[in-house]
Amino acid sequence: MLELSAELNEETKIKWDRVRSRLRAEFGEATFNSWLKSLDLVSMRDNKVMMTVPTRFMRDWVVSHYADRVRDLWQEEVPDLQSVDIHVKPAEYAKRETPMSAAESKVAAQVAEAAPGQSGSEDGQVVGSRLDPRFTFDNFVVGKSNELAYAAARRTAESSMVTFNPLFIYGPVGLGKTHLMHSIAHHICERNPDRKVIYLSAEKFMYQFIRALRYKDTMAFKQQFRSVDVLMIDDVQFISGKDSTQEEFFHTFNALVDQNRQIIISGDRSPTDLEGIEERMRSRLGWGLVADIHPTDYELRLGILQSKAEQAGCKEIPQRVLEFLAHRITSNVRELEGALNRVLAYSNLVGRPITLETTQEVLQDLLRANDRRVTIEEIQKRVAEHFNIRLADMYSARRARAVARPRQVAMYLAKQLTSRSLPEIGRKFGGRDHTTVMHAVRKVEELRETDSAFADDLNLLRRMLET
Numbered sequence: 001m002l003e004l005s006a007e008l009n010e011e012t013k014i015k016w017d018r019v020r021s022r023l024r025a026e027f028g029e030a031t032f033n034s035w036l037k038s039l040d041l042v043s044m045r046d047n048k049v050m051m052t053v054p055t056r057f058m059r060d061w062v063v064s065h066y067a068d069r070v071r072d073l074w075q076e077e078v079p080d081l082q083s084v085d086i087h088v089k090p091a092e093y094a095k096r097e098t099p100m101s102a103a104e105s106k107v108a109a110q111v112a113e114a115a116p117g118q119s120g121s122e123d124g125q126v127v128g129s130r131l132d133p134r135f136t137f138d139n140f141v142v143g144k145s146n147e148l149a150y151a152a153a154r155r156t157a158e159s160s161m162v163t164f165n166p167l168f169i170y171g172p173v174g175l176g177k178t179h180l181m182h183s184i185a186h187h188i189c190e191r192n193p194d195r196k197v198i199y200l201s202a203e204k205f206m207y208q209f210i211r212a213l214r215y216k217d218t219m220a221f222k223q224q225f226r227s228v229d230v231l232m233i234d235d236v237q238f239i240s241g242k243d244s245t246q247e248e249f250f251h252t253f254n255a256l257v258d259q260n261r262q263i264i265i266s267g268d269r270s271p272t273d274l275e276g277i278e279e280r281m282r283s284r285l286g287w288g289l290v291a292d293i294h295p296t297d298y299e300l301r302l303g304i305l306q307s308k309a310e311q312a313g314c315k316e317i318p319q320r321v322l323e324f325l326a327h328r329i330t331s332n333v334r335e336l337e338g339a340l341n342r343v344l345a346y347s348n349l350v351g352r353p354i355t356l357e358t359t360q361e362v363l364q365d366l367l368r369a370n371d372r373r374v375t376i377e378e379i380q381k382r383v384a385e386h387f388n389i390r391l392a393d394m395y396s397a398r399r400a401r402a403v404a405r406p407r408q409v410a411m412y413l414a415k416q417l418t419s420r421s422l423p424e425i426g427r428k429f430g431g432r433d434h435t436t437v438m439h440a441v442r443k444v445e446e447l448r449e450t451d452s453a454f455a456d457d458l459n460l461l462r463r464m465l466e467t
Ligand code: ADP
Pocket: 135, 139, 140, 141, 142, 146, 171, 172, 173, 174, 175, 176, 177, 178, 179, 180, 304, 333, 334, 337
């Protein structure tokens, strides 16, 4: 290290000092001290900057959270900058000079990738899982179906006292449980860097416990978990049927509750409905606050899409495409996000603007899987009833406004709620041309914008057909 630093000339050192002080100013003292202070400049050759941090965990964290900014700041100092690399300091230095930092044992991301046969001792120090930086409260869109879980999560993250213990969040897959848990962890760690927070899945808990047993390291294992301020276990249903893990979890749980430490748990169903979990455990899980997340409704889905499109910096995605996706991808938010990303990626690749037609093409498989199996016949029947016209007028050639308008509404709903193509829809409406259907869709969209009574009617019909 000494030889290496010797090659830094004065000018480079001054540049590095400037980069450092700007990092400190931008990220604040707490973040700087936890993560950036130990960043060392090792060399700068051919406009390539090489820096080190003491551990792999810190390297991963710094790279995922601060690398862009570090690079930009270097760029300002070195206009012809080629690269900025951050490496882990060679082991003997790391060991001698730097024991695990407080920040490392804190949110604790996972360093160990569990190479089989690897001794558990060193990697076992860091037990939690990596937090997704995108999973924050700010990025969470709140609607009716998740407002209770959201409020409970916020309260838990913000309050300095333990009010409900545990907080138990449950609901089907892909609806934001993990997102909320990470948000809590981010929030606590930002406000209160001294609190030791561990987040991990029940599966990983089990895995680590088993590894500890195998390496006869259970004391260390117990200590790690019992010395935390906040313990978060995601997807608790994974420990069902795993008796020794359950037993260990139960003891950890009790020890933490006794010390008034916060526990936050998620599961795919309510504590009472968890199968393969001992009765005493189930009842303890229900002691605090149990908050459920329900499937999304249309408004929430649309809100999420708008927020994600905005985050992706994408302004040219038409509102009607977002509405279409919100109507049609109803399974869960993960799929909804996936659909949006696919559409964005496609338009990016082929360099064409996003339209309803390309969206349908690109998402064919997803749309089919999400099909609620509303048939065109059902739509026609409902719409005819609603407007009090004869079903036969859906296919007839009559053009009177009193029947033409409902027919257009039915065509629009057929387009929105089924995956039929325009020609297919036309055929079902007495063999009309696809341009007639297209015209109907446009017309209804237009009316919906200008006539709020009409829009209410349309919403009502849609809801009836969706359920
Ligand atoms: P779960 O843990 O319940 O299976 P996740 O938390 O992993 O679900 O959520 C799946 C995806 O959907 C994530 O990318 C998450 O950010 C996103 N997501 C879920 N609910 C919301 C919401 N209300 N607002 C924004 N994004 C959401």
